[in-house]
Structure formats: structure tokens, C-alpha cells
Amino acid sequence: MSFIAxxxxxxxxxxxxxxxxxxxxxxxQAQSAANALAFQKQVYADNQPRFATANTxxxxxxxxxxxxxxxxxxxxxxxxxxGQNANYTLxxxxxxxxxxxxxxxxxxxxxxxxxxAQSQGQRGVINAANAQGIGLSGGTLKDLATFNSGLASQxxxxxxxxxxxxxxxxxxxxxxxxxxxxxxxxxxxxxxxxIGNLAxxxxxxxxxxxxxxxNTTQAIGQAQASGIVGGTNAITGGINSGISxxxxxxxLGNNGSAYGTGNVTGNSSAVGAGTDAQYNNWALQxxxxxxxx
Numbered sequence: 101m102s103f104i105a106x107x108x109x110x111x112x113x114x115x116x117x118x119x120x121x122x123x124x125x126x127x128x129q130a131q132s133a134a135n136a137l138a139f140q141k142q143v144y145a146d147n148q149p150r151f152a153t154a155n156t157x158x159x160x161x162x163x164x165x166x167x168x169x170x171x172x173x174x175x176x177x178x179x180x181x182x183g184q185n186a187n188y189t190l191x192x193x194x195x196x197x198x199x200x201x202x203x204x205x206x207x208x209x210x211x212x213x214x215x216x217a218q219s220q221g222q223r224g225v226i227n228a229a230n231a232q233g234i235g236l237s238g239g240t241l242k243d244l245a246t247f248n249s250g251l252a253s254q255x256x257x258x259x260x261x262x263x264x265x266x267x268x269x270x271x272x273x274x275x276x277x278x279x280x281x282x283x284x285x286x287x288x289x290x291x292x293x294x295i296g297n298l299a300x301x302x303x304x305x306x307x308x309x310x311x312x313x314x315n316t317t318q319a320i321g322q323a324q325a326s327g328i329v330g331g332t333n334a335i336t337g338g339i340n341s342g343i344s345x346x347x348x349x350x351x352l353g354n355n356g357s358a359y360g361t362g363n364v365t366g367n368s369s370a371v372g373a374g375t376d377a378q379y380n381n382w383a384l385q386x387x388x389x390x391x392x393x
Contacts, residue, residue, distance in 0.1 A: 129319075130320050133316050133319040133320040134320055136316050137313060137316040137317060137320065140309060140312045140313050140316060141309075141313060143309065144305075144306070144309035144313070147302075147305055147306075147309075151298060151301075151302040151305075154298050155295065155298055158291050158294050158295045158298065159295075161287075161291050162288065162291045165284055165287040165288060165291065166284070168280075168284070169280055169281065169283075169284035172276070172277065172280035173277055173280065176273040176274070176276050176277040176280070177273075177277075179269050179270055179272070179273035180270050180273045180274050180277065181270070182266050182269065182270055183266055183267050183268070183269055183270010183271055183273065183274070184270055185266070186263045186264070186265075186266035186267040186270065187267050187270070189207050189263055190260070190263050190264070190267065192204040192206075192207060193205060193207070193208065193260065193263075205256075208252075208255075208256060208259050209252075211259055213255065213258070213259070214251070214252075214255045214259065217251055217255055218248065218251055221247050221248075221251055222244055222247065222248070225240065225243050225244050225247050226240065226244075228243075229243070
């Protein structure tokens, strides 16, 4: 094979091999990036139902906490109401409401326990009078008045103490309900904080996934572009090298007086006749050495 054909052909082959190498390397890099992109998308997709499940769990917990508070409130409310009523009655007995208010004992005298005790006691006084044959005499009426007075004094203390007990139970119930409310508020706050943290975590995860997907997509594009540029450079380099070799051959052919014959075949008789100064001058201009020919 002649020197010209060998030089030009070798340069072109080298360029083609360089192109294929650059293309294969870029394809491998792009495929790796594509695999990473698919994995990142899958992780993002897998995280969405997890976030949704956690959010549902938080909402369910909020519902449980609300139901627990409502149940407690329903249980405490009757005692709270009884305590409130007892407080109102005590206020009436003590003449509460304003500075001019007078004690109101009507609730005491109309209470069932007092009415029963009074009825039974008066019946006993009257029966005793009838047994003595004096009926409703002045003495009997006096005995009835004495009985009623003593009964009022005795029963009033009992009635007052019962009201105080109801008032205390109402206060305890209110305290219990306040505690339930506080627990409910704390639980709701924790749940709200959990939902907030979940939302923040989901946002951060989505942002990270979006950034990773964007970077990977960009890497795929860069790998593909790098392969195109690398392949183009390889082909261009091969062509340029072939042109340089062709120019060299043409130069040597046109300067036979310096290098011997006008046809360069690559043997020592053809190339060895010229001067080193002429060859080195051309080689330096074209980036070649004597080994290249």
C-alpha cells in the first residue's frame, strides 16, 4: 500500500474508531444516568402513598382524640349541671345576688325530704293530741309550732350540707373536664405538629427528588452532547490528519530534488535523499515528526 493511502486511510480509520469510542462512552454514561433517573422517579412515586398513609393516620388520631374529649364532656356535664344548680340554690338561701337580697328558704321548705319529715311529724303531734282527746286545741297548735321550728333547724343544716356536696362534685367534674380539655389540646397540638412535620418532610422530599431528577436529566443531556461533540471531534481530527498527511505527500512529491524521486512510496531510497532542514521545516509547520512518514 502506498504511503499516501496508508497515511490518509489510517487517519480516517483512527477518526472513526475515536467517534465510536466517544459515542459508546457517552451512551454508557447516558444509560447509567437514565437508570438513576428511573430509580429517583420510583422513589418519589413510592413516597407519595407513604405520606398519604401517615397523613390519614394523623387525621384518624385527631378523630380519636376528639371522640375521647366529647365522651368525657358528656360524662362530666350532668355533675357540672348539678353543681351549678346547687350553687344557685345556696346563693338564694344565703341571700346572694345583691346587697338588698333577702334569704329565700322556699327551696328548703319545698324540698321533698323536709316536706316528708314535716308531714310525718305533724301527723304524730295530731295523733297524740287526738289520743288525749284534746284535738287541735291551743296546746296542740303550740306543739305543732314547736315541732316545725325544731324540724326546720334540724333539716336546714342537712339540706345545706347536701347542696354543698353537690356543689363540690360539680367543681370536681369541672376540674376533670378542664383536665380532659387540656389533654385534648395537647394531643391536638402534637397531632398538628406531626402533620406539619409530615408536610415539611413531604415538601423537602419532593424538592430533593425534583432536584435530583432535574440534575440527572441534565446529566443525560450532557452525556449525549458530550458523545456528539467527542464523536465529531474524532471525525474532524481524522479528516484533518488525513489532509495533513496528504499535503505532506504532495509536498514531498513536488520537491523531488530535495528528497529524491517525485513519488513517495515509504521506502528509504525515496525519503532519505532530501535535506533534514527542509523536512524539519515542513514537519514543524504541520505538527509532524519524521516518524510519521
